[in-house]
Amino acid sequence: YLVCTAVARRRRSRCYLVDYVCHKPSDDRKVSTEIAGSVVLHNKRLSLPEFRFLLRVIVRSGIGEESYCPRNILECRQDAPTHQDALDEMDAFFDEAIADLFLKSGFLPGDVDVLVVNVCMFSPAPSLACRIVHRFGMREDVAAYNLSGMGCSAGLVSLDLARNVLRTRPTSLALVVSSESIAPNWYTGTDRSMMLGNCLFRCGGSAVLLTNDPLLRGRAKMVLRHLVRTNTAADDEAHASALQRDDGNGRVGISLSKALPKAAVRALTLNLRSLIPRLLPVSELLRFAARDIYKKFRLSGVHVKTDIRPGPMINFKTGMEHFCLHPGGTRVIEAVKDSLGVDADDVEPSQMTLHRWGNTSSSSLWYVLSYMEAKGRLKRGDRALMLTFGSGFKCNSCLWEVTGDMADKGAWADCIDEYPPESSTNPYLDKYSWIDEGQGDTLFF
Numbered sequence: 001y002l003v004c005t006a007v008a009r010r011r012r013s014r015c016y017l018v019d020y021v022c023h024k025p026s027d028d029r030k031v032s033t034e035i036a037g038s039v040v041l042h043n044k045r046l047s048l049p050e051f052r053f054l055l056r057v058i059v060r061s062g063i064g065e066e067s068y069c070p071r072n073i074l075e076c077r078q079d080a081p082t083h084q085d086a087l088d089e090m091d092a093f094f095d096e097a098i099a100d101l102f103l104k105s106g107f108l109p110g111d112v113d114v115l116v117v118n119v120c121m122f123s124p125a126p127s128l129a130c131r132i133v134h135r136f137g138m139r140e141d142v143a144a145y146n147l148s149g150m151g152c153s154a155g156l157v158s159l160d161l162a163r164n165v166l167r168t169r170p171t172s173l174a175l176v177v178s179s180e181s182i183a184p185n186w187y188t189g190t191d192r193s194m195m196l197g198n199c200l201f202r203c204g205g206s207a208v209l210l211t212n213d214p215l216l217r218g219r220a221k222m223v224l225r226h227l228v229r230t231n232t233a234a235d236d237e238a239h240a241s242a243l244q245r246d247d248g249n250g251r252v253g254i255s256l257s258k259a260l261p262k263a264a265v266r267a268l269t270l271n272l273r274s275l276i277p278r279l280l281p282v283s284e285l286l287r288f289a290a291r292d293i294y295k296k297f298r299l300s301g302v303h304v305k306t307d308i309r310p311g312p313m314i315n316f317k318t319g320m321e322h323f324c325l326h327p328g329g330t331r332v333i334e335a336v337k338d339s340l341g342v343d344a345d346d347v348e349p350s351q352m353t354l355h356r357w358g359n360t361s362s363s364s365l366w367y368v369l370s371y372m373e374a375k376g377r378l379k380r381g382d383r384a385l386m387l388t389f390g391s392g393f394k395c396n397s398c399l400w401e402v403t404g405d406m407a408d409k410g411a412w413a414d415c416i417d418e419y420p421p422e423s424s425t426n427p428y429l430d431k432y433s434w435i436d437e438g439q440g441d442t443l444f445f
């Protein structure tokens with residue numbers, strides 16, 4: 001009896017991914033090179049050195065011509081966003097992505113027992129969680145949670161919260177909604193560390209259905225195996241690496257320091273220390289331990305004859321097949337790639353997500369997963385590591401195992417065959433290289 005109870009409890013404590021949807025805003029919200037140029041030129045505080053800086057960053061950013069912005073930015077109203085602009089951006093996402101998820105999964109809003117919403121930079125009252133309950137007419141006893149200010153890694157914070165709440169409510173359904181608010185948060189000053197965010201962050205969002213109901217196991221896409229959260233906010237440099245602040249002229253924005261990739265690698269190292277023993281096979285852990293002992297002997301001057309060769313410290317591919325890395329920016333992806341010792345193919349989904357959608361903050365990792373799914377790479381039994389980074393500074397990670405069919409092209413449906421792009425020419429350089437040719441600090445037309 002005790003064994004049966006333990007097995008049943010273990011089954012109920014599992015967290016299954018039923019389905020997910022990534023938001024694809026309407027085509028008229030795409031940021032082409034022309035639109036990006038008009039938004040930049042509209043800001044009369046910027047002069048030639050700032051234009052040159054923005055060109056250098058956007059060219060190196062890895063973002064293409066098809067990411068999305070809110071309407072107020074496209075209409076060059078970034079100096080005076082209204083509360084309604086912020087709500088409109090959220091509503092467009094809720095009405096399309098969440099509605100689509102219900103349609104696709106066959107569940108109704110009334111089936112949702114737990115709702116977790118995370119949007120870092122916009123926290124109206126009533127909360128966005130209540131706005132969703134209101135718009136979709138959810139039940140009175142729905143357990144709704146609203147997280148704000150938690151940065152790009154909040155997608156996995158929400159997943160952790162939903163999983164923990166599900167543990168207290170057998171056979172329940174949880175909806176996790178992640179997005180970022182761009183409309184009221186466009187930076188309009190001249191501090192470079194804050195201008196960077198305008199080049200990287202774009203509109204997007206994800207809606208994810210989870211369950212712990214063992215009866216729904218057969219129709220789930222994946223099962224959550226492990227989740228580890230690391231928060232290095234006690235460290236001054238890490239804490240300051242992504243910070244909302246005033247630029248000294250009264251303009252508020254998110255400042256991204258040059259030390260951010262370093263903070264990401266440090267948080268990643270700490271996170272992996274907890275995650276690795278749960279993920280990798282014993283043989284790989286023993287190989288790593290042997291290599292470590294050998295290194296210590298060498299450092300202490302004792303010579304040990306061995307055939308251990310230099311190479312990646314740990315072979316992560318012994319514990320997982322896919323790497324779903326937060327597409328924070330080119331340097332962040334490169335730093336994580338080097339730290340994990342993985343190949344160019346492993347970071348392709350993150351780089352392509354950055355190219356097509358930009359950094360959509362906490363929803364980004366679901367676009368990366370969707371890329372893998374659309375490419376037909378996720379097979380039953382495969383394991384996918386999700387790694388996210390965000391202000392704090394935080395690194396959160398989790399491991400999923402594919403248990404169902406994953407062949408949905410999702411938000412990538414109309415463009416997946418064009419990725420990776422064949423041409424490496426940069427549209428921004430093609431159109432705006434003349435900015436670098438000007439002399440002095442003034443732009444003459």
Ligand SMILES: CC(C)(COP(=O)(O)OP(=O)(O)OC[C@H]1O[C@@H](n2cnc3c(N)ncnc32)[C@H](O)[C@@H]1OP(=O)(O)O)[C@@H](O)C(=O)NCCC(=O)NCCSC(=O)CC(=O)O
Nearest residue numbers: 060061151152192193256257258260328329330331390391
């Ligand atoms: C911005 C980049 C695309 C630029 O590419 P490169 O570094 O290859 O190019 P580069 O070295 O020529 O740099 C171009 C110019 O940008 C400047 N530059 C680079 N980083 C800067 C920063 N943080 N603040 C101010 N300036 C900066 C360089 O000095 C240089 O200017 P000059 O030529 O004048 O010397 C890249 O550095 C990058 O991806 N950085 C990481 C972006 C980031 O922080 N992402 C995390 C987002 S936050 C997130 O996702 C989590 C969260 O917020 O929660």
